[in-house]
Amino acid sequence: MRPFFVIPIALLVTGCASLSSPSAERMAALPVVTFPNQPPAGDFILKLPAGQPIPLKVVIGGSLLAKGTVETLTATLAKDVYVHRHWASEDGKTWVRARDLVGVNLGLSLPSDAHPRPGEITLIVNRKPAG
Numbered sequence: 001m002r003p004f005f006v007i008p009i010a011l012l013v014t015g016c017a018s019l020s021s022p023s024a025e026r027m028a029a030l031p032v033v034t035f036p037n038q039p040p041a042g043d044f045i046l047k048l049p050a051g052q053p054i055p056l057k058v059v060i061g062g063s064l065l066a067k068g069t070v071e072t073l074t075a076t077l078a079k080d081v082y083v084h085r086h087w088a089s090e091d092g093k094t095w096v097r098a099r100d101l102v103g104v105n106l107g108l109s110l111p112s113d114a115h116p117r118p119g120e121i122t123l124i125v126n127r128k129p130a131g
Helices: 024-028
Strands: 032-034 045-048 054-060 069-075 081-084 087-089 102-109 120-127
Touching: none
Parallel strands: 032 045
Antiparallel strands: 045 081, 054 069, 081 087, 102 120
16 A cells, blocks of 8 residues: 555644743643643643543545545554644653654555555554654
8 A cells, every 4th residue: 555645743733843842841830631621721731641532533525525424533542642732742741842752654545456445544653763
């Protein structure tokens, strides 16, 4: 299966940011909200807890289709992950760029002469080794 496209991390979008990680004091001052609890207004850290089902909405649609679909699947994390903007942490104290902690590979195979079977969407999420 050849990947249709590869994205860095969909969940943890990166943008223009400073080159250094945020200070421990700044991050310690932010409220931590455990998913799926409702976050407060303003700045916060989202904790995705290990072992808890995380819903993932899958949407398939477009002008080529007579009928699309929307499904919600669930996955669980092996370890807690804390997220704040484009930063991620496994302990809520040591922060790195999300793209340096988590790698995402998204693949799509559609039925074709090369793949005469049902289509397949593959999402592989790996922890990147510390570098």
